[in-house]
Amino acid sequence: GAVVSQHPSRVICKSGTSVKIECRSLDFQATTMFWYRQFPKKSLMLMATSNEGSKATYEQGVEKDKFLINHASLTLSTLTVTSAHPEDSSFYICSARDRGWLGAPQHFGDGTRLSIL
Amino acid sequence: KQEVTQIPAALSVPEGENLVLNCSFTDSAIYNLQWFRQDPGKGLTSLLLIQSSQREQTSGRLNASLDKSSGRSTLYIAASQPGDSATYLCAVRDTGSNFGNEKLTFGTGTRLTIIP
Numbered sequence: 001g002a003v004v005s006q007h008p009s010r011v012i013c014k015s016g017t018s019v020k021i022e023c024r025s026l027d028f029q030a031t032t033m034f035w036y037r038q039f040p041k042k043s044l045m046l047m048a049t050s051n052e053g054s055k056a057t058y059e060q061g062v063e064k065d066k067f068l069i070n071h072a073s074l075t076l077s078t079l080t081v082t083s084a085h086p087e088d089s090s091f092y093i094c095s096a097r098d099r100g101w102l103g104a105p106q107h108f109g110d111g112t113r114l115s116i117l
Numbered sequence: 118k119q120e121v122t123q124i125p126a127a128l129s130v131p132e133g134e135n136l137v138l139n140c141s142f143t144d145s146a147i148y149n150l151q152w153f154r155q156d157p158g159k160g161l162t163s164l165l166l167i168q169s170s171q172r173e174q175t176s177g178r179l180n181a182s183l184d185k186s187s188g189r190s191t192l193y194i195a196a197s198q199p200g201d202s203a204t205y206l207c208a209v210r211d212t213g214s215n216f217g218n219e220k221l222t223f224g225t226g227t228r229l230t231i232i233p
Contacts, residue, residue, distance in 0.1 A: 004160075032219075034221075042225065043121075043206065043223040043224060043225045043226060044161075044206070044208075044221075044223045045219055045223075046221065049219075059220075067125075093160050093161065095161075097219070105149075105151055105163050105166045106151075106163075106221065107162050107163060108153070108160045108161035108162070109162075109165070110159055110160040111158070111159060111160040111204065113158065
């Protein structure tokens with residue numbers, strides 16, 4: 001089945017540090033990848049949609065300069081949390097959809113637990 | 118704006134019982150609906166995807182139904198096992214979602230505990 005790999009699984013760093021999270025589709029090509037954020041005991045909130053070769057589309061209220069997204073190839077998207085602060089601590093999950101057909105499901109990575117001290 | 122609700126928020130049942138999880142959505146103009154499983158501290162595992170033209174999908178002990186007109190979906194788990202313990206999330210994709218920008222709206226999930 002379709003596999004999405006997300007790395008790292010956990011990050012602990014000091015306030016002011018920039019953190020990069022990678023999302024890879026291992027056995028399929030993904031024109032579109034998605035980045036979600038999940039607070040404790042809450043549901044997933046879409047942050048942005050990453051399109052290969054073009055700028056990401058951000059949801060309302062998500063700071064573009066804070067959460068930089070790059071989708072350089074059909075199998076890799078990265079999310080960089082710039083100058084992270086404690087309020088950025090959260091669980092970040094990426095997903096990818098097979099480019100093959102519009103109705104294909106999104107496949108999710110295992111998430112990244114980000115803790116800013 | 119699409120809103121997805123899952124009730125109950127938590128459910129505990131003895132091993133072996135059949136159970137039903139509920140998902141409701143406010144806007145019936147959906148493209149598809151997906152059920153996921155999330156283990157603590159982990160990502161999401163897709164369980165079943167129902168296209169808007171379908172009424173149900175089955176995979177092993179799982180059966181998901183969709184009643185688009187009433188804005189409801191159910192996930193039926195037969196002969197529950199302790200390994201089924203997890204949080205179950207449903208998510209809908211609206212028909213207004215354009216190619217390459219298809220937003221999923223998630224419910225808050227049902228935390229299921231199967232008691233051995």
